[in-house]
Amino acid sequence: MKRLVVLGSGTAGTTIVNKLRPKLDPQGWEIVVVDAATEHHYQPGYLFVPFGRYDPSDIVKPIEKYLPKGVAFRRSAVESVDPGRNVVVLDGGDELGYDYLVIATGATPRPDQTPGMLGEEWRRSVFDFYTLEGATALAEKLESWEGGRLVVHITEMPIKCPVAPLEFVFLADSYFKERGMRDRVELVYVTPLDGAFTKPVAAGRLGGMLDDRQISMEPDFYIERVNNETKALVSYDEREIPFDLLVTVPLNMGAEFIARSGMGNELNFVPVDKETFVSPKWPNVFAIGDAADLPTSKAGSSAHFAVEVFTENFMQIARGEEMTHRFDGHTNCFVESGDGKAMLIDFNYDVQPLPGKYPYPVVGPMKLLEETTINHLGKMGFKWLYWNALIPGRKLPVSTRMSMAGKDTTKDTTKDIEVKV
């Protein structure tokens, strides 16, 4: 009997076991999932909570409801992994041996890593929305807020869902307009990047959308600390950005046990091969989803496409064959832009987001890099797909590999937007 241990039961971990359990011989393979939590959160839903559009009950379900029969759930934190002995040490000292290990413990916001962020203004005028508690507290704050200077801030890349802070500021613009108080709110977008997004064509488009909405942007801002007395962000090069209300995306880090086990980089993300997710040091250890140190966005969609590749490869391993499937870094994201519209972007390791149609050429029905109502409906409908098709491991009607069909490659030029050193 061989044993596959999956650490973490988020999007990647849950989808992996749902796909693998029906395929792997129950007599030959035991599957164990380890997680300290009991709830599975639909994380893309956090974005809508501050604006009163989703209730916490929409986005939280019991973990075990989504694990298939024949998969053991071990509710425990992980103390460490000893990859030399093929053992996971659980909180309390119990050991769990493995033949293959998948690390899928994601990325966690760490406000404790920035001096002053957890100071006396935390959850008074300093909020995050990357946790359910943060998003819920912010909803209460916004309901009674009378206006002022709202600063939306990214601490450092990489973060989960790198478009979410932009979506937040677009939705905030729309929300304050609806409440008839947009003229009393100044919106400021502060980023460590040199533009609105990481890839040039989308950065140009998204930067224009900030301008259209009178949202000012402070680029290249690398935060050193939050000053609670003056209510300001302070950068390493001593720029100060005052705020009345700060919505920050704290530093995102991988799980602490990864650091304790000596398996991660400076941010506790696990270095793995970008096409197969196998560790270069330990051939029976994989890291998938946000936990992996990959040069693509940390997002549910890339985790989903990665899992499709991984499960095909893992079945080859189980049959004693070579892995032949390769991940291309495919990611797509709906970018909610306010007023009932959204934009869609689709990209991979090599190709930046371009205009065009998705998932089918010409007919779409979704349009890439354009704000449309149908994209917005796609985004809202995705919650149902997530709970009912994606994490249960059913096949979605989209290609795992990114397709160039339907894309307008004449826009694939970085020359439009000159990036200077």
Add this chain to the structure above:
Amino acid sequence: MTLATIADKEVHVDAEGFMTEYDEWSEDLANQLAANIGIELTEPHWKTIRFLREDFKENGETPTLRRVTAAGGIPTKELFQLFPKKPAKKMAYVAGLPKPVGCV
């Protein structure tokens, strides 16, 4: 990928002027690259550049600002003084390394 002439040497650079061939770099070139972006190299600059070059050789990617601080032992604040405004990009440019990925 194009050729550029820096300090009388022909070298390969990308669209933004970052050198693409690790072995084409030299200390002479670094002085000229630094001058291109208005920096005069002093000993602390060289310490940073040497760390970047060694780390790239070992790991195959340009280290992030966080890594230069954590593994190279150079405080972030100092990096902003040495390479003002955009230290991650500027350090990589002078050290003849690809633009840091960091942001995806």
